[in-house]
């Protein structure tokens with residue numbers, strides 16, 4: 125390779141660097157996703173993952189486990205009966221039948237779709 129060609133190559137390299145500099149955008153400030161952290165209306169501890177929290181009828185939030193415990197007390201659920209989430213904002217008290225299978229004793233509509241939707245909106249609104 126002649127020295128002339130070398131220089132040409134170097135020029136081209138520098139040109140490329142220039143072009144790349146133009147392409148690279150100035151530092152874009154990466155916004156942190158800030159999850160809202162309300163406190164649990166039952167135990168008063170912060171709720172780490174609001175998406176897993178339960179929305180109360182008054183619009184406050186509770187830990188999933190706290191709601192389970194609260195319902196156990198309210199519905200006087202004793203072993204081996206249990207309270208489980210059955211989806212769509214509802215819980216159910218399960219009781220064991222003679223065959224040892226869990227059957228729903230009582231359904232508890234807890235979280236309205238409206239409340240759930242407003243929770244999602246709340247999460248969205250608090251994201252920047």
Ligand SMILES: [Zn+2]
Pocket residue numbers: 164165166167168169186187190
């Ligand atoms: Zn709690």
